[in-house]
Amino acid sequence: MNATTYTARAHTNIALIKYWGKKNEELILPMNSSLSLTLDRFYTETSVTFDERLKEDLFLLDNSKKNSIKVSKFLDIVRQKAAISIKAKVVSQNHVPSTAGLASSASAYAALALAASKAAGLDLNKKELSRLARRGSGSACRSIYGGLVEWQEGNDDQTSFAYPIKIPTDFEVTMVALVISTDYKKISSRAGMKRVVETSPYYSAWIQNTAEDLNNIKQAILERDFETFGEISEENAMKMHALNMSAHPHFSYFEPDTIKAMQIVEKLRSQGISCYYTLDAGPNLKVICLKKDVQVITDFLSDSFGQEKVFVAGPGPAAHLI
Amino acid sequence: MNATTYTARAHTNIALIKYWGKKNEELILPMNSSLSLTLDRFYTETSVTFDERLKEDLFLLDNSKKNSIKVSKFLDIVRQKAAISIKAKVVSQNHVPSTAGLASSASAYAALALAASKAAGLDLNKKELSRLARRGSGSACRSIYGGLVEWQEGNDDQTSFAYPIKIPTDFEVTMVALVISTDYKKISSRAGMKRVVETSPYYSAWIQNTAEDLNNIKQAILERDFETFGEISEENAMKMHALNMSAHPHFSYFEPDTIKAMQIVEKLRSQGISCYYTLDAGPNLKVICLKKDVQVITDFLSDSFGQEKVFVAGPGPAAHLI
Numbered sequence: 001m002n003a004t005t006y007t008a009r010a011h012t013n014i015a016l017i018k019y020w021g022k023k024n025e026e027l028i029l030p031m032n033s034s035l036s037l038t039l040d041r042f043y044t045e046t047s048v049t050f051d052e053r054l055k056e057d058l059f060l061l062d063n064s065k066k067n068s069i070k071v072s073k074f075l076d077i078v079r080q081k082a083a084i085s086i087k088a089k090v091v092s093q094n095h096v097p098s099t100a101g102l103a104s105s106a107s108a109y110a111a112l113a114l115a116a117s118k119a120a121g122l123d124l125n126k127k128e129l130s131r132l133a134r135r136g137s138g139s140a141c142r143s144i145y146g147g148l149v150e151w152q153e154g155n156d157d158q159t160s161f162a163y164p165i166k167i168p169t170d171f172e173v174t175m176v177a178l179v180i181s182t183d184y185k186k187i188s189s190r191a192g193m194k195r196v197v198e199t200s201p202y203y204s205a206w207i208q209n210t211a212e213d214l215n216n217i218k219q220a221i222l223e224r225d226f227e228t229f230g231e232i233s234e235e236n237a238m239k240m241h242a243l244n245m246s247a248h249p250h251f252s253y254f255e256p257d258t259i260k261a262m263q264i265v266e267k268l269r270s271q272g273i274s275c276y277y278t279l280d281a282g283p284n285l286k287v288i289c290l291k292k293d294v295q296v297i298t299d300f301l302s303d304s305f306g307q308e309k310v311f312v313a314g315p316g317p318a319a320h321l322i
Numbered sequence: 323m324n325a326t327t328y329t330a331r332a333h334t335n336i337a338l339i340k341y342w343g344k345k346n347e348e349l350i351l352p353m354n355s356s357l358s359l360t361l362d363r364f365y366t367e368t369s370v371t372f373d374e375r376l377k378e379d380l381f382l383l384d385n386s387k388k389n390s391i392k393v394s395k396f397l398d399i400v401r402q403k404a405a406i407s408i409k410a411k412v413v414s415q416n417h418v419p420s421t422a423g424l425a426s427s428a429s430a431y432a433a434l435a436l437a438a439s440k441a442a443g444l445d446l447n448k449k450e451l452s453r454l455a456r457r458g459s460g461s462a463c464r465s466i467y468g469g470l471v472e473w474q475e476g477n478d479d480q481t482s483f484a485y486p487i488k489i490p491t492d493f494e495v496t497m498v499a500l501v502i503s504t505d506y507k508k509i510s511s512r513a514g515m516k517r518v519v520e521t522s523p524y525y526s527a528w529i530q531n532t533a534e535d536l537n538n539i540k541q542a543i544l545e546r547d548f549e550t551f552g553e554i555s556e557e558n559a560m561k562m563h564a565l566n567m568s569a570h571p572h573f574s575y576f577e578p579d580t581i582k583a584m585q586i587v588e589k590l591r592s593q594g595i596s597c598y599y600t601l602d603a604g605p606n607l608k609v610i611c612l613k614k615d616v617q618v619i620t621d622f623l624s625d626s627f628g629q630e631k632v633f634v635a636g637p638g639p640a641a642h643l644i
Contacts, residue, residue, distance in 0.1 A: 201531040202524040202564065209523040231571075238572045242524065242564035249553075250560045256578035 006118040007047040010110030010143045011316035012102060013038040014175060014286050016233040016278060017214045018240040019138055019151065020206075021197040028138045029160050031197065032210050033153045035217060036142045039175060041313035042102050045322065046092040046111035048119040054087035061092045074109065074136045075116060081132075082120035090116070102177060102284070102311070109136030110143035110319045118321065129319070130161040146317040148173075148221065150214075167315065168224045172291040176275075177311040178301050180257045180283040187251050189281035192244060199248040206243055210236060230276030230288050237278040255283035257305065264300055273297065328440040329369040332432030332465045333638035334424060335360040336497060336608050338555040338600060339536045340562040341460055341473065342528075343519040350460045351482050353519065354532050355475045357539060358464045361497060363635035364424050367644065368414040368433035370441040376409035383414045396431065396458045397438060403454075404442035412438070424499060424606070424633070431458030432465035432641045440643065451641070452483040468639040470495075470543065472536075489637065490546045494613040498597075499633045500623050502579045502605040509573050511603035514566060521570040528565055532558060552598030552610050559600040577605035579627065586622055595619065 013036040021031040057075055059068035068090070075088055090112065096102050113133035117124045124132065126144055134141035134151075142149040145164040154160030167173070187195075197203060213236045220228035244251050258279065265277045265287055275289040275297055289297055294312055301310045335358040343353040379397055381390035390412070397410055412434065418424050435455035439446050446454065448466055456463035456473075464471040467486040476482030489495070509517075519525060535558045542550035566573050580601065587599045587609055597611040597619055611619055616634055623632045 201527045201561070202568070205523045205527050235570060235572050238567040239523070242567040245560040245564040245567070246524070248557060250557050252581075254576070254581050256581045259574075259576050259578045259581055 003049050003051040003053075004119060005047050005049040006115045007045060007322050008111045008114035008118070008319055009043050009045045009322050010107045010114065010140075010319035011038045011040065011043040011146070012096075012104040012107040013139065013142045013149065013316075014278065015139065015142075015280065016229075016288070017210060017217055017236050018280075020240045020243060021193045021203065022138070023153075025194075027157050027160070028134050029156070030138055030151065030153045032207050033214055034139075034142070034151045035165065035214055036139070036149050036151070037173065037175065038143060038146045038149060038316040038318070039313035040316035041311060042096045042104070042107065043316070044092060044094050044104075044107040044111045046090060046108070046115045048088055048090050048112065048115040050084065050086040050088045050119050052086050054089060057087050058089040059092070060090070062094055070136075071112070074112060077132065077135050078113075078116045078120050078122070081117070082122050084120060088116065088119065102179070104139075105137035106139040106143045109133050109140030112136060113140065113144070114319045114321065126318075127161050127163070130163075131157060134160060144319050147315045150218075164318075165218065165221060168221070171221065171224050171226065173226070173229070173315065174289055174291045174294055175313045176287040176289060176294060176297050176301065177313060178261050178285045178287065178305060179309045179311070180255055180261065180285065180305075186253070187281075192247075192251065192253075192281055195249075195251070196243045196247045200243045200246045202243055202246045206239060209239065226290060227274055230274060233278050233288055234276040241279070253279065253282050258283045258285060260304065261285040261301065264304060265297075268297065268300060325371050325373040325375075326441060327369050327371040328437045329367060329644050330433045330436035330440070330641055331365050331367045331644050332429045332436065332462075332641035333360045333362065333365040333468070334418075334426040334429040335461065335464045335471065335638075336600065337461065337464075337602065338551075338610070339532060339539055339558050340602075342562045342565060343515045343525065344460070345475075347516075349479050349482070350456050351478070352460055352473065352475045354529050355536055356461075356464070356473045357487065357536055358461070358471050358473070359495065359497065360465060360468045360471060360638040360640070361635035362638035363499075363633060364418045364426070364429065365638070366414060366416050366426075366429040366433045368412060368430070368437045370410055370412050370434070370437040372406065372408040372410045372441050374408050376411060379409050380411045381414070382412070384416055392458075393434070396434060399454065399457050400435075400438045400442050400444070403439070404444050406442060410438065410441065424501070426461070427459035428461040428465045431455050431462030434458060435462065435466070436641045436643065448640075449483050449485070452485075453479060456482060466641050469637045472540075486640075487540065487543060490543070493543065493546050493548065495548070495551070495637065496611055496613045496616055497635045498609040498611060498616060498619050498623065499635060500583050500607045500609065500627060501631045501633070502577055502583065502607065502627075508575070509603075514573065514603055517571075517573070518565045518569045522565045522568045524565055524568045528561060531561065548612060549596055552596060555600050555610055556598040563601070575601065575604050580605045580607060582626065583607045583623065586626060587619075590619065590622060
C-alpha cells in the first residue's frame with residue numbers, strides 16, 4: 001500500500017435541536033435525534049498518511065504533538081474497515097480565530113473520518129462517513145454535511161447517521177457567535193450529558209419534548225417561518241440547560257456574561273429584531289438571526305463585550321477533500 | 323362592636339423546598355408540599371381596626387395610601403367568618419432594610435390574618451390562622467410559625483395548612499441574604515408559576531421529585547445532617563428555576579450577579595465551608611449556612627457586592643400580637 005496523504009476539511013456545526021445524552025456509550029448512539037447548522041467560518045483541516053514505517057500513530061494538532069489515544073482508537077475503526085494494520089500520521093489544524101474558543105470535536109472527527117478513510121483506501125459514501133465520524137464524536141456525524149443537518153438517532157451503528165435538510169433559498173439563517181470564555185470547560189459535554197441521563201428527574205420528559213421540537217422546527221423550515229425556527233431553537237437550548245440544573249450534583253455552563261448577553265438578545269428582540277440564542281456545553285452564546293440583521297446584532301454585542309469577541313458565520317459546506 | 327385595633331407582627335420566610343404552582347387558584351392550594359425557614363430579620367407589622375364609620379376599606383402601607391382591592395378581598399374572608407360587614411382600616415409597615423428587596427407577601431398576609439381575625443372578634447388557633455393566611459398568599463401560611471415550617475399541600479381549604487418542624491437544638495441554621503436587585507420582578511411569582519404549570523414539560527417530574535426532596539430534607543433535619551440539608555435545598559431551588567427555563571415562553575430570574583454569587587458560594591464550599599444557596603422569584607441569593615460560618619460568608623459577599631447588599635438572618639419567631 002502506498003503511503004498517500006489525504007487532506008480533508010470539515011466545518012463545525014451548532015445544534016439547534018440539541019443532542020444531550022447517549023443510549024450507547026461505545027457506539028455513541030444518542031438518546032434523541034438532533035438538528036444543526038454547519039458554519040462556514042470555523043473548520044478543521046486534517047491530513048492522514050498510513051505509513052508502514054511508523055511504529056505507532058502520530059498526532060499533531062495545531063503544530064504540536066498530542067496524546068494520540070483517542071485518535072488511535074478512532075483509526076482502529078478505520079483500519080478494521082479497510083483490513084489494514086498500518087500506523088498513521090495525523091496532522092490537524094483548527095481554523096478558528098484563536099480567541100473564539102469554538103474549536104470543536106465535531107469538525108475534527110468529520111475531517112478525520114474523511115481523510116483517514118480515503119488514506120486507508122476506503123471510498124465511503126456520505127452516509128457511511130457520517131456513521132464513521134459519529135464513532136469519534138457524536139456531533140461529528142452532522143459535520144459531514146453542509147447547511148442544516150438532521151442526525152437521526154437510530155437504534156444501532158447502521159441506523160444512526162445524519163443527512164442534510166434542504167434550506168429554502170430565501171431562508172438566510174446566520175449566526176453571530178459571542179465568545180465569553182475560552183477556559184477549559186468545568187465539566188465536559190461527555191461527562192455532563194452522562195450525569196444528566198443518570199440523575200435528572202426531567203430527562204424522560206426532555207426526550208419526549210425534544211422529539212416534538214424537532215418535528216416543529218422542520219415544519220418551520222419548510223414554511224420559511226424564521227421566528228418559529230428561532231424560538232424553537234432558543235427554547236430547546238434552555239430546556240437542555242435546565243436539565244443540567246436538575247442533575248445531581250447540579251451544574252451549569254452559564255457565566256455572568258452569558259446572562260448579560262441573553263438579556264441583550266431579548267432586548268433586541270423586544271425592539272423587533274428577529275434574533276434568538278443557543279448555547280452548548282460552555283458559556284459562549286450563539287445568536288441565530290437573518291443575514292439582514294447581522295450588523296445591528298454585532299454592533300450591540302461589540303459595544304458590550306468588545307468586537308474581538310464577536311464572530312459572524314453563515315451556513316457552511318459539507319466536509320470535502322482538499 | 324367596638325372599634326378595637328389589633329396589631330400583629332409576622333416574619334418573612336424563605337422556602338427550602340419550593341412551592342411553585344397551584345392546583346386551585348381561588349383557594350390557593352399548592353401542587354406540592356413545601357418547607358421553609360422563618361427569618362428573624364425581616365417582618366411586617368400590621369394594625370387592623372374594623373370601624374363602622376368607614377365607607378370603604380382603607381389600606382396604608384409604609385405610610386402611604388395604597389389600592390385596597392387585594393386587601394379588601396382578604397378582609398371579606400375574615401368578615402364572612404366573623405359574620406360582620408364592617409369596613410376596616412389596615413396600617414402596615416414592612417421592617418426590611420430599604421435596600422433589601424425582601425419585603426414579602428408572606429409576612430404581610432400572615433400579619434394581616436392575625437390582626438384582622440382578632441380585630442373581627444375571632445379567636446383562631448394557629449392551624450386556622452395558617453389556612454386563613456394562605457388565602458392571601460400561599461407562602462403566608464408558613465409565616466404563622468417560627469423556625470422550620472412545613473406546608474402540607476392538602477386537597478381543600480381544610481387540609482392545606484402549615485405546621486412547625488422541630489429544629490434540633492444544635493442545628494443552628496442561618497441565612498445570609500445577598501441583595502442583587504430591588505427592581506420590580508420581570509414576571510411575578512404568581513404569573514411565573516402559572517405559566518410553568520401550564521407549559522413546562524418537566525412539571526409532573528418536578529412534583530414527583532420535590533416530594534422526595536421534602537422527605538429527604540426532613541430526615542436530614544432529624545439526623546442534624548447540615549450538608550445534606552443544604553444540598554437538598556440548593557438542588558430543589560435549581561430544579562424550580564430549571565422549570566422556568568423550560569416554560570413557554572421560557573423565563574429566568576437570574577441576573578449576571580446571581581451567577582457570580584452562586585460561583586462564590588460554590589468556591590467557598592469547595593474550600594470546606596458548608597454553605598448552599600437558594601433563590602425565589604427574583605435574582606437575590608440567600609445563602610444557607612451554620613452560625614459559625616456567617617462571618618466568612620458575609621466577608622466574601624461584601625467584598626464582591628458591597629456590605630450594604632448583605633444581610634444576616636437567623637430563625638425567626640411565629641406571628642404574634644404586639
